[in-house]
Amino acid sequence: MxxxxxxxxxxxxxxxxxxxxxxxxxxxxxxxxxxxxxxxxxxxxxxxxxxxxxxxxxxxxxxxxxxxxxxxxxxxxxxxxxxxxxxxxxxxxxxxxxxxxxxxxxxxxxxxxxxxxxxxxxxxxxxxxxxxxxxxxxxxxxxxxxxxxxxxxxxxxxxxxxxxxxxxxxxxxxxxxxxxxxxxxxxxxxxxxxxxxxxxxxxxxxxxxxxxxxxEAVKYRVKHRIKNCDINVHKNHPHHHHDQNSMAKDVLVFEMQEQQHRRQQDNGKTRL
The missing domain is CATH 2.60.120.10 (Jelly Rolls)
Structure with a gap:
């Protein structure tokens, strides 16, 4: 060890x-x-x-x-x-x-x-x-x-x-x-x-x-709510917008997108 x-x-x-x-x-x-x-x-x-x-x-x-x-x-x-x-x-x-x-x-x-x-x-x-x-x-x-x-x-x-x-x-x-x-x-x-x-x-x-x-076989749109600000985070495309009426603890919301991507072979490795 x-x-x-x-x-x-x-x-x-x-x-x-x-x-x-x-x-x-x-x-x-x-x-x-x-x-x-x-x-x-x-x-x-x-x-x-x-x-x-x-x-x-x-x-x-x-x-x-x-x-x-x-x-x-x-x-x-x-x-x-x-x-x-x-x-x-x-x-x-x-x-x-x-x-x-x-x-x-x-x-x-x-x-x-x-x-x-x-x-x-x-x-x-x-x-x-x-x-x-x-x-x-x-x-x-x-x-x-x-x-x-x-x-x-x-x-x-x-x-x-x-x-x-x-x-x-x-x-x-x-x-x-x-x-x-x-x-x-x-x-x-x-x-x-x-x-x-x-x-x-x-x-x-x-x-x-x-x-x-x-x-990736499917992408998710991740919405991160934090305090007074809504932060919409997409892989490689983060952007922010403010909503003064939003008062919340940190919450993750995952929304499946319709567009799917072909999953490539995983290097021949066995999954656990």
Missing amino acids: SPISTNNDAIYGQQTQAPTKFTFDELLQKISKLFESNEVNVDQLKQLMHSYESNPADWIKYVNLSKERYTRVLIDGGNGKYNLMLLCWPANTGSSIHDHPDSHCILKVLAGSVSEVRYCWPKDSYRDDHCDGGIGGNNNNDGEGMIITGENRLQTQNVAYINDSIGLHRVMNPDPTMPAFSLHLYSPPFDHCRIFDEKTGKYKKINVGFDPKEI
């Missing part, structure tokens, strides 16, 4: 202080600065992810929303120390149950909400002694199903953390109509993992990659 020190807290919990007013680009710079050291404290990373107050106008340019499955958009390769990516979750989509090979995973919900379900390691699927959920080394789980250890409903601004010593998980957007967006930091980066069958606990190894920007 990477030279990151951690106290293994599975969920960082509620914010201990109000979000800080800095931009998404400044967040990227602050993360990069932390990784200039050869030893990074994961609690500092969690706090930094918490401290950023999500503003869709900051990160809408990275959105790459497919019509039927979630997509992974690489934002920063982290000079080989980490990967930072935006995951875009259409309504009613989710990942497979998967591990994070010797990697730390921190995720922050930027918009919408996601459900994270955690599982024990199935019997005979994990050889390393630092995992309490089943020690072994082959893919014979005797047909036993996966055991759920907990479920967390993560709202906008919430941060979660997991690594292989904690267990396995899957992430889903259960909303029937609205997409969700989450920021994920993996250190060290990985290009393969194992996905697990929930009914049998059997796994297979897959390669994982990133979706090219051309993969």
Whole structure:
């Protein structure tokens, strides 16, 4: 595992202080600065992810929303120390149950909400002694199903953390109509993992990659209401107009456009 020190807290919990007013680009710079050291404290990373107050106008340019499955958009390769990516979750989509090979995973919900379900390691699927959920080394789980250890409903601004010593998980957007967006930091980066069958606990190894920007199957018009101002944000075409009669908290409204785009092949990588 990477030279990151951690106290293994599975969920960082509620914010201990109000979000800080800095931009998404400044967040990227602050993360990069932390990784200039050869030893990074994961609690500092969690706090930094918490401290950023999500503003869709900051990160809408990275959105790459497919019509039927979630997509992974690489934002920063982290000079080989980490990967930072935006995951875009259409309504009613989710990942497979998967591990994070010797990697730390921190995720922050930027918009919408996601459900994270955690599982024990199935019997005979994990050889390393630092995992309490089943020690072994082959893919014979005797047909036993996966055991759920907990479920967390993560709202906008919430941060979660997991690594292989904690267990396995899957992430889903259960909303029937609205997409969700989450920021994920993996250190060290990985290009393969194992996905697990929930009914049998059997796994297979897959390669994982990133979706090219051309993969969009459907575009959404994103309307961001903030205080006294309506901000209409469209990917690559942000514009603002003021409405003195608008008094509202931050709200995201996603309106599907009629124009659709052919979804290109995702570099031959298997989906989680």
